[in-house]
Amino acid sequence: MRKKSPMMDDLKAWIQNNDLLPIAPGDESISADREKIRLNKNCAEDCFCQVCGQRVKLYARKLNANMVMFLLGLIRLYQKEDRWISHKEVKHGGRDYPYIADWDLATTLAKGKGIKSGMWAPTTKGLRFAWGEIQVPSHLFIYDKRVYGQSTRLVGIREALGEKFDYQELMTGIKSETEGNGQRRMF
Numbered sequence: 121m122r123k124k125s126p127m128m129d130d131l132k133a134w135i136q137n138n139d140l141l142p143i144a145p146g147d148e149s150i151s152a153d154r155e156k157i158r159l160n161k162n163c164a165e166d167c168f169c170q171v172c173g174q175r176v177k178l179y180a181r182k183l184n185a186n187m188v189m190f191l192l193g194l195i196r197l198y199q200k201e202d203r204w205i206s207h208k209e210v211k212h213g214g215r216d217y218p219y220i221a222d223w224d225l226a227t228t229l230a231k232g233k234g235i236k237s238g239m240w241a242p243t244t245k246g247l248r249f250a251w252g253e254i255q256v257p258s259h260l261f262i263y264d265k266r267v268y269g270q271s272t273r274l275v276g277i278r279e280a281l282g283e284k285f286d287y288q289e290l291m292t293g294i295k296s297e298t299e300g301n302g303q304r305r306m307f
Contacts, residue, residue, distance in 0.1 A: 190217035204239035
């Protein structure tokens with residue numbers, strides 16, 4: 121039997137308080153029928169679109185250690201070279217690193233309309249998170265590859281990394297805002 125996650129309660133509470141699934145910004149071309157889609161009270165687990173019948177799910181995506189490790193590697197390379205960094209240059213352990221853009225911790229260079237280049241740069245918010253100055257939502261609520269909400273629970277970098285990693289060791293070589301000339305270009 122699966123252990124019940126407190127995040128499921130947070131997700132279900134968000135669904136209760138946000139009954140209509142909004143149209144994501146920039147997606148005005150979507151049909152008027154889509155605006156009327158109501159999130160089922162169990163969409164956190166599984167439901168079907170009332171317009172097209174396709175299986176849909178509202179995901180609670182957690183900011184995890186792999187995403188944070190990618191961010192720290194990105195910052196380290198960016199501070200050395202002050203250029204867009206290819207994801208291939210950054211050490212990371214999984215494929216979920218692109219979600220850091222949804223938290224606005226890093227940004228990716230667009231190749232064209234809707235096409236990502238694989239080139240990344242940290243944002244000012246990402247730097248502040250890495251230095252432990254700010255916290256971010258522990259989870260984002262994602263539906264159809266778009267963020268529709270966020271957890272009320274906030275996490276700092278140490279909590280997001282978990283106990284497997286030594287924060288001080290990981291921050292070796294990463295400069296704070298007060299170090300260097302303070303003239304870094306951030307996105």
